Amino acid sequence: MALASLIKKEHIKVPMSARTKTEAVNELLEVLKENGCFADLQTVKTAVFEREALSSTGLGDGVAVPHAKTDAVSAPALAIGISKEGIDFQSHDGEPAYVVFLMIAPKSQPGQHIEALAEIAKMMQAPIVMKMLKKADTAQDVIDVLAE
Amino acid sequence: MKLISRILVYIDDSDTAVAAIQTAVLLAKKFDAALYGLYVINTKALSDLVKARIFVESEREEYARELEADAERYLRLARKLAAAKKIDIMAEKIQGTPHREIREFAETNKIDLLVVGVDNSRMKSLREEAAGDKEVAIRRVPCDVLCVKNEERAELCFDTEE
Numbered sequence: 222m223a224l225a226s227l228i229k230k231e232h233i234k235v236p237m238s239a240r241t242k243t244e245a246v247n248e249l250l251e252v253l254k255e256n257g258c259f260a261d262l263q264t265v266k267t268a269v270f271e272r273e274a275l276s277s278t279g280l281g282d283g284v285a286v287p288h289a290k291t292d293a294v295s296a297p298a299l300a301i302g303i304s305k306e307g308i309d310f311q312s313h314d315g316e317p318a319y320v321v322f323l324m325i326a327p328k329s330q331p332g333q334h335i336e337a338l339a340e341i342a343k344m345m346q347a348p349i350v351m352k353m354l355k356k357a358d359t360a361q362d363v364i365d366v367l368a369e
Numbered sequence: 370m371k372l373i374s375r376i377l378v379y380i381d382d383s384d385t386a387v388a389a390i391q392t393a394v395l396l397a398k399k400f401d402a403a404l405y406g407l408y409v410i411n412t413k414a415l416s417d418l419v420k421a422r423i424f425v426e427s428e429r430e431e432y433a434r435e436l437e438a439d440a441e442r443y444l445r446l447a448r449k450l451a452a453a454k455k456i457d458i459m460a461e462k463i464q465g466t467p468h469r470e471i472r473e474f475a476e477t478n479k480i481d482l483l484v485v486g487v488d489n490s491r492m493k494s495l496r497e498e499a500a501g502d503k504e505v506a507i508r509r510v511p512c513d514v515l516c517v518k519n520e521e522r523a524e525l526c527f528d529t530e531e
Contacts (some may be wrong), residue, residue, distance in 0.1 A: 224501065276425045286423045313422065331435040332382040332411065336422050336501055339414035342421040 224340035227299035227324075228367055231256050234362035237302040237321070242279070244316040245308045246270070246287050249300040258298035258325070265293045265325055282343055283355060285318035290326045290334060296367025297326040297334055303357050319355045373400040377480040377512075379503065380408040380443045380460070380473055384453040385486025389525035392515070393484040394454050395483050395530055402482075406447045406460030407474050413466040454530070467488070467502035468509060473530075475510045485506075487516045 234252050239245035246269050268289035272278070279285045281295050285308070300323040307317025310336035322341050344350050344367075355364040378393035390406070397404035413512055415432060418424035424432070440462040451458035463470055475483060485503050507514050517523055 266465070272428075275427065276422070278423065280422045288423070329436075330382045331432055331439055333417065335411055335414050335432055338423055339411070339417050339503060342417050342423055345421065 223339045230360045233301045233363050234294040235303040237304040242310045249302050252300045253298050259294045263294045275295050279312030279318050281312045281314035283319040285310040286319045287323040290328050292328050294325050299324050373482050375403045375480050376482045377405045378484040380406050382439050388449050388520040389484050389486035389517045390519045391523045391527035394451050394456050397456050398454050404458045406458050408462040409467040409470045410436045410464045412464045468505035471506040472510050475512050481512050483510050483512055483514045490527050
């Protein structure tokens, strides 16, 4: 269960209203909670911000990949957010994030979690994909960019 | 010439991995074929994630330990399922890039059938950039490939096979 099976239209938020890292994480966690990915929002939130405390997941080039593993979820879940104004994710290049992938995974199945994140990392190396994602206006646009 | 004499089942922690093992065991018994099991600890992905700044070093180390334990757990399961059908399985774990290791193992051991568990939704067309290691392996191995999708059917066949 890696990236392709995790991309769901109802887990995509375009445009995001968040302007800060905290707001962005909360906004995407709400999307996952509303779609039944977990019940215990506080536990998941704590896990994500504990990971952020180690080092910002604002990766530069307009992308952020906040993530965490917690047994509050029983299966991996991915939310994708597109911001038009940009979000201060404390990225190393100082640039705001326009594309946010929020990944939550259970502590079991570490291989699937790693594979999904690695596939996101691989996608980030395709500038055209990231450029098109930033331009997406709807959830369907995001799906269309990711699908051939 | 036998149609199938050497089978490799790719083992990971996906939902369909057990179905793949069960199917491979039954095929090995049916065709009197040698059965190999391979779990690849994806150290390439771990390195890529650190390089991309998605992981910090402590996360890489933590996940590497978890993947080692996961590999051992799944290899034990593969041996147990094979033993239940009185089949020998040469199951091992190695480190590297899964699709490369699968291909190299298949070539080195003259595998003529690769069995992998796949999630139906993963087979939908996505950009090449998002292709996972199993999809790449399926495309690149020189042998035939059996994709096991139906977990319930695999379990039923395994449980009812005499």
